[in-house]
Amino acid sequence: MRVVKPEELDTRRRESGLPADQERKIREILSAVRAEGDAALRRYTEMFDGASLRDLRVTEEEIDAAYEQVSAEWLEALREAARRIRRYHERQKRQSWMEPEADGTILGQLIRPLERVGVYVPGGRAAYPSSVLMNVIPARVAGVEEVAMVTPPLPDGSIHPPTLVAAREAGVTEIWKAGGAQGIAALAYGTESIRRVDKIVGPGNIYVAYAKRMVYGTADIDMIAGPSEIVVIADETADPAYVAADLLSQAEHDPMASAVLITPSSALAEQVSLELVKQCEALERREIAGQSLREHGAICLTEDLAEAVETANRLAPEHLELLVADPWRWVGRVKNAGAVFLGEYSPEPVGDYFAGPNHVLPTNGTARFFSPLSVDDFLKKTSLIAYSREALLRDGPRVITLAEGEGLGAHAESIRVRLEREKGEKRDE
Secondary structure: OEEEOOOHHHOOOOOOOHHHHHHHHHHHHHHHHHOOOHHHHHHHHHHHOOOOOOOOOOOHHHHHHHHHOOOHHHHHHHHHHHHHHHHHHHHHOOOOOEEEEOOEEEEEEEEEEEEEEEEEEEOOOOHHHHHHHHHHHHHHHOOEEEEEEEOOOOOOOOHHHHHHHHHHHHHEEEEEEHHHHHHHHHHOOOOOOOOOEEEOOOOHHHHHHHHHHHOOOEEHHHHHOOOOEOOOOOOOOOOOHHHHHHHHHHHHOOOEEEEEEOOOOHHHHHHHHHHHHHHHHHHOOOOHHHHHHHHHHHEEEEEHHHHHHHHHHHHHHEEEEEEOOOOHHHOEEEEOOOEEOOOOOOOOHHHHOOOOOOOOOOOHHHHHHHOOOOOHHHHHEEEEOOOOOHHHHHHHHHHHHHHHHHHHHHHHHHHHHHHHHHHHHHHHH
């Protein structure tokens, strides 16, 4: 990895973009599914996934059979992860509230779950059951009654068994064999079989990400996810083997992934460089990890830990590890990060799979203003206003003044007609 100074770290958004012809193709797929429904889904599924389907919906029998194809050890681990994720997100639940005032006015907020949510799950042989848990459980905790999952099938029309098991354990209510932009279109617009949803969440490749961006407004979406990122802040007390292993845990995701070490210790930097070479050679995904480190990895040398934290805040990474002697001393200075991992016993993968907080995190510097996926993402809020007679008589003239100041006479008249009626009735008394 290249060694750089803090000011040399690239903070630009790392988006690969799409050529114009591919963007047109995505729009064509979205339009076709919107117009043709299930017929277009079947056509594109055969074209892109090699699966000729009669039935798009996964049956209960298919899900039951999937349980027979996973080990008891894996199922126990998945269920414990689901329990921890559910417990963490239960703490995020919010309640409607109303607050009466002395004059009889009541103001408040109604908090309601979305009715129907769609979850996209990558398919084929790259299955991620952990993402099923992370996207579905917060929705169910929020009170969403219907969770429709779409995922591309294998050429024989089947779905990866762990994905099906994770879907049932998390609380998915229906599963459909439809991937890519066509799966996003089905969720956003609906087809004869698949009813449209209120929101679409879940990871996917760049075509899925662009399709989500294009349907936004017809349905809400979670975020436009970019390549994985990790920043490790480490001092001379850090174990270089740990640091290298954690950097590689993100580098193996994607050639576009970013893994950055920020440290004031030049000795540690040299040791980590050697460890990266050794550990990378032993990885099954060493070519992906190696390309990631070469093109988007860096070791940044700083004057001290204070400058290291400042640099990390500027990067606003998806994952931030504090592998320093006293991480709690520095966590208060962290301003921008999707998730923070404190100490040598908190490597990033425990957050990906098991600890409980959501692993759907802001990328590409958006941690400056965006938060991890949470229960809040599946709730909508409605303001509640119940003015009393006393309050309207008191505040009405000022409302009229403000409305007329904006040239909105009907707004003012809506108040004035009530004030005149109330004054008239008072004189009659």
